Amino acid sequence: MTNGDALFAEIDPLFRPRSVAIVGLPQGMKTGKLFLLALQDMGFPGPIYPVNPKAGTIDGLPCYSSISEIDEPVDLAIVLVARHLAPVVVQECAARGVRGAVLFTAGYRETGTEEGRRIEREMVDTARAAGMRLFGPNCMGIYAPRTGLSFFPGLSRQPGHLGLISHSGSLANILGRQAPEKGLAFSKAVSLGNEADLQSADFLSYFACDPETKVIGGYLEGIRDGSYFVRSLKAAAARKPVVLWRVGLTPEGGRAASSHTGALAGSHRIWHGLMKQCGAVTVFGWEAWVDTMMAFYLLPPAPGGRVAIISGPGGLAVSAAEAVGRYGLQMAEFSGQTRQRLAEHVPPTGTSLANPVDVSLTAHMDMNIFIQAADLVAADPGVDAVAVIGSGLDENTNNQYVNGMIRAQKNSGKPFLIVAIPGMPPDSGRSFCQAGVPFFDTAEKAMAAYSRVWAYYSGPGPDFS
DSSP states (O other), X not given: OOHHHHHHHHHGGGGSOSOEEEETOOSSSOTTHHHHHHHHHHTOOSOEEEEOTTOSEETTEEOBSSGGGOOSOOOEEEEXXXXXXXXXXXXXXXXXXXXXXXXXXXXXXXXXOHHHHHHHHHHHHHHHHTTOEEEOSSSOEXXXXXXXXXXXXXXXXXXXXXXXXXXXXXXXXXXXXXXXXXXXXXXXXXXXTTOSSSOHHHHHHXXXXXXXXXXXXXXXXXXXXXXXXXXXXXXXXXXXXXXXXXXXXXXXXXXXXXXXXXXXXXOHHHHHHHHHHHTOEEEOSHHHHHHHHHHHHHSOOOOOSXXXXXXXXXXXXXXXXXXXXXXXXXXXXXXXXXXXHHHTTSOSTTOBSSSSEEOTGGGGTOHHHHHHHHHHHHHOTTOSEEEXXXXXXXXXXXXXXXXXXXXXXXXXXXXXXXXXXXXXXXXXXXXXXXXXXXXXXXXXXXXXXXXXXHHHHHXXXXXXX
8 A cells, every 4th residue: 555545545534424523512602513503504414422511412412521421433523622621632532532633723833832832742642643633723624515524504515526725714614605606516625724733735645536526726824844745736736636825925924824824934936936846726816716726627628728709898808819818828710611600690790700709789689699609619620718708688688698608618518718797697607607617707817717727738838827
């Protein structure tokens, strides 16, 4: 068994616990109660054991005074107790044979004190001596829809193929809530906090081997073991797209990251060069991160950088063409046959049959113009991807537009990038994304995301991060 196989065998059961104990579960509606509500909301199929010595029952579940009093096996523990009590709970979990523990409790390395660092080390030493693994401290833990695990109520039960690594529990929650609108669904997600034991590199290795994960996303505030991280990232990026958003690369961000999870600052230049060497996709900022993960998740492998643009508004067509050049893509050249057939369907007044195809205001009232133009352009062998900027003028025509573009993409099999027009019905984007067609707020965001997909599948390309 290789080291990677051994790590996978150690981590995978943590996503599939038969039972969960919540140690320090509060009786009232306090923060820790979210963990119970999240498991119940997700439909966790196994027993949940509340541990609270001051309560007989919580929400109808019998309570235990300590984890050692639970007669049945406990696979996963969620630890919510006060900072000074957590080491004792970790010792009890280790003695009880618990396989993994999520340490929500904070107040350790991120405080910058030697005492905080010492207590973290002691908990890790206790866990490792017993063969137990720790998430955190200062983290939310695990979200795995297939097995009923969740760290917040209201997250989707729909399993998917995005594996998420996050140093921030709140960002993991926000992404989990936004994901259905973007057509994303998770294989597993982990909030790692301080990474006292399990770290991002472990989960890069795990997700690289996980058959349920097709795309890996990461929000990172620091790197604990540089050489191990690089080895894991190279191996993962060689098998699957890895989209990383790293913060703490400026003095201001570094100070914020240090106070959040105790992470050390880094250099923007060094980080970006390292990501290129490893074959990872690096982005900066929330919107770029989400857009890029969506593009990798929904688009087929990008065959090339030749983009065709179809637009109703002429000005947005021009800005889209400019974005094509800015991000190292090319404007596709149409064949004579494509131009001839476009002329049969696109009105001659105020339009253009070159690329961009300007279908004018008329197309917003007659959806057939948009749909036929999309079919014809996508069929051209000189076109690798199609960007469409349009909408209907009312609910009926907008539905025709949405369904027509989805159908055109499915018929062609080529990447389609749908770009919003201000004033579109708010559910349009969700409809596209849930049908597997990515939807972007602007053409600039669409081309930035597509350029990253193309560069990943075609090898090293222009640097436009």
